[in-house]
Amino acid sequence: MTAQRVFSPSARRRTLAALAVTAVGTIALAGCTTANPGSSSGTGTTGQQTVTIYGPDTGTEATELNASWAAWGKANNITIKYTGDGNFTSNIATKIQGSDLPNIGMFPQPGLLSAAISTGKVTTVSAATEASVKKNFSTDWQGYVTSGGKMYGTPLDANVKGYIWYTPADFKKWGVDVPKTYADLVSDLGKIQSTTGAAPFCAGFNSGTASGWPGADFLAEVVLSSAGPSTYDSWVKGKTKFTDASIDKAFTLLGQILQNPKYVNAGFGNVASINSTAFADVAAKVADGSCAMTNQATFLEANFSTTKTKGGAIPKVGPTGDVWAFALPSVKAGSNAVVGGGDFAAAFDSKAATQKVMTYLSSAAWANSLITVQNGSFISANKGVDASNEKDPLLQSAIKTLQDPNTTFRFGADDAMPTVVENAFWKGIVDWTNGMPQAQAEAEIQAAWANAS
Amino acid sequence: MIATDIDPRSARRVERATRRAESAAFNDSKKRLSSKGATIAAIVIAVFWTIPTFGLLVTSFRQPADINTSGWWTFFAHPDLTIQNYTNTLNFTDTITVGQSFVNSLVIVIPATLIPIAVALLAAYAFAWVDFRGKNLLFIAVFSLQVVPLQVALVPLLSLFSNGITIGGWAVFPGLNLNGLDGSFGRIWLAHTMFALPLAIFLLHNFISALPVDIMEAARIDGASHGQIFFRIVLPLARPAIASFAILQFLWVWNDLLVATIFTSGGNFPITKLLTDLSGTYGTTWYLLSAGTFLAIIAPLIVFFSLQRFFVRGLLAGATKG
Known part of the structure; x- marks a missing residue:
């Protein structure tokens, strides 16, 4: 009896423990075998096929993308599964090396796309997609998806950088007009500064590991408008050095605003505070009037919806609203070169469904569907886009700029350069803002080219 | 009969003695x-x-x-x-909603905590109380694996899962055949298990090897096999060590973003992935992050408070008795 009493709890415990270990083991094995080949692409049983897309856009942008192709997918029995990843640019390299690939990748930088192409895992586009890309996109854009004479992908959306955000009512009050040249812009800043006694321009370079990119974009815009497209192209390719006189001149021009303690950093502090300010935080200061001007791409518009004007209301964005933007005036009057960005789709296999999606993404039908998404923030450089479909006045003007045959479009220099140079570029801009002498910052960035390729 | 009689009683006796010693030390300090x-x-x-x-x-x-x-x-x-931030966060959709990702996190975390503990307990017992050739060498090998940063293993592991291994034309492991962004949870469970094992084995080994030799010998003399000793003496006594490692591993996996973004996709993302996406591509809605953070720490808080009385005790036990 004694033995029995002592035995039973321990026996129960033993059974439990054994059960636990077995259960865990079973779960582990089940984990290995839950591979479901039926769900992978191109093998649908009822004609329903799945195509996976992996890209950098998350949150509201991801929702917009999903909405843009939902109707087409339904009509064509193709389920498009989009996975967004904020760390796309670093994780795609791991996924390519580990052969864990989606059907289609969405590359935010042409440099990244060409690096992917050089691994040999990206497939060339079908004849139908190639014809569609050639029909819908300008040669500038075709160049980004072409390598060694072969086409590997299609441009998707686009954005235009280099807008100066301002408050129209304040401009009227100070008697300042929208400047026509870069020199006018600098003199306007001086005029505002002497009127208000406070710094008129604000900027924010802080963006985590990518800190410095807003400054790099600003510099690229100045280089393109002061030195011209051919110098810009050779600069992006590394043939024109950062220490070259043409780039040095752009640094000096940019320094007239960003290094002038009288002009920056409105609403935040001194010149060095540019580095500690998050890039999107400038919107709040422009909205409440403490910052007269800031330079940022079209996407800043969305940030104004959570800011307040001096009166406490949510600012209206528009030519007659509380906040509006004009294109960064060029150094030489009459030049119409814009710096922008965009995403590119490239396929990793040649399955029929994947190629069908690629053809659709290159079509004017998708581009029109993308810009008409409710409250959408995307625009496209697709020539088939009907600008009147875009309800937002700012985005509509950006589309018109992209479609204008006289516009010279160039990709943001940092995004088009090799990744090591891009990172050095960003860091160099941060160091320069922190007070490193201009020549030293230029030499520091230039040194990174030695590690590229 | 006698064997079964002795184990639990002596085990309890040791437990009582440990507790008494600990409380004495506690009062002293x-x-x-x-x-x-x-x-x-x-x-x-x-x-x-x-x-x-x-x-x-x-x-x-x-x-x-x-x-x-x-x-x-x-x-x-x-x-x-x-409470608008909380409702906006809960309604936030990025392939999946925040609620779904919370469930995904639990589905990832629970097996990723249990599997390494189950494997590591057996390994730790073997390293501590079973004599076999090359034991020390093997233990040093496992121990030194702790210094390998998991980042360097990402690409080989991913390649192993998708391509398998082939040596001299013979497929040693065919791969999991999970190509594309359509993977199941299996890969992330295995990945987390692999990354956790060196530390788990080391911590549990230190604790288990510090159990008094006398009970083991008494059990052997009474005819207990390794299996009986493991289940009836070691498991009950190692509870504090198991609990403390479980908390560590739970928090680590719950907070993990890197391993999750590499080994899961679309519908399987954990809550940390949704948190990084909350602010949007251009940081437009970063003000949701504070609400998201508080939603995400609910589970770790529950685990920590329910297991915390083991935590300090177990960690000290594992760390000081090397």
Whole structure:
């Protein structure tokens, strides 16, 4: 009896423990075998096929993308599964090396796309997609998806950088007009500064590991408008050095605003505070009037919806609203070169469904569907886009700029350069803002080219 | 009969002795440490350490426009509460909703905690109490694996899962055939298990090897096999060590983002992935982050508070008795 009493709890415990270990083991094995080949692409049983897309856009942008192709997918029995990843640019390299690939990748930088192409895992586009890309996109854009004479992908959306955000009512009050040249812009800043006694321009370079990119974009815009497209192209390719006189001149021009303690950093502090300010935080200061001007791409518009004007209301964005933007005036009057960005789709296999999606993404039908998404923030450089479909006045003007045959479009220099140079570029801009002498910052960035390729 | 009689009783006796020794040590150090100055210092430190978290909590209940334009301390001058951030966060959809990702996190975390503990317990017992050739060498090998950063293993592991291994034309492991962004949870469970094992084996081995030799010998003399010793003596005695490692592993996996983004996709993302996406591509809705953070720490808090009495005891036990 004694033995029995002592035995039973321990026996129960033993059974439990054994059960636990077995259960865990079973779960582990089940984990290995839950591979479901039926769900992978191109093998649908009822004609329903799945195509996976992996890209950098998350949150509201991801929702917009999903909405843009939902109707087409339904009509064509193709389920498009989009996975967004904020760390796309670093994780795609791991996924390519580990052969864990989606059907289609969405590359935010042409440099990244060409690096992917050089691994040999990206497939060339079908004849139908190639014809569609050639029909819908300008040669500038075709160049980004072409390598060694072969086409590997299609441009998707686009954005235009280099807008100066301002408050129209304040401009009227100070008697300042929208400047026509870069020199006018600098003199306007001086005029505002002497009127208000406070710094008129604000900027924010802080963006985590990518800190410095807003400054790099600003510099690229100045280089393109002061030195011209051919110098810009050779600069992006590394043939024109950062220490070259043409780039040095752009640094000096940019320094007239960003290094002038009288002009920056409105609403935040001194010149060095540019580095500690998050890039999107400038919107709040422009909205409440403490910052007269800031330079940022079209996407800043969305940030104004959570800011307040001096009166406490949510600012209206528009030519007659509380906040509006004009294109960064060029150094030489009459030049119409814009710096922008965009995403590119490239396929990793040649399955029929994947190629069908690629053809659709290159079509004017998708581009029109993308810009008409409710409250959408995307625009496209697709020539088939009907600008009147875009309800937002700012985005509509950006589309018109992209479609204008006289516009010279160039990709943001940092995004088009090799990744090591891009990172050095960003860091160099941060160091320069922190007070490193201009020549030293230029030499520091230039040194990174030695590690590229 | 006698064997089964002795184990639980002696096990209990050891447990009681351990507890008594611990409480004696605790009282001793309590006497030495509790002075007025120490208490005040502890309170001051605790308050200072809590201020940022408190600020985050206040922020999560403020209006988005207020968050964007002023600091959280201005809340006390102009209180304007809202739970809009929480509802917006819960309604946030990025392939999946925040709620679904919370469930995904649990589905990832629970097996990723249990599997390494089950494997490591067996390994730790073998390293501590089973004699076999090359035991020390093997243990050093496992131990030294701790210094391998998991980042360097990502690409080979991913390649192993998708391509398998082929040596001389013979497929040793065919791969999991999970190509594309359509993977199941299997890969992330295995990945987390692999990355956790070296530390798990080391910690549990230190604890298990410190159990008194006498009970093991008594059990052997009474005819207990390794299996019986493991289940009836080692498992019950190692509970504090298991609990403390379980907390560590749970928190590590729950907070993990890197391994999750590499080994899961679309519908399987954990809550950390949704948190990084909350602010949007251009950081437009970053004011949701404070609310998201508080939703995400619910599970770790529950685990920590329910297991915390094991935590300190188990960690000390594992660390000091090497």
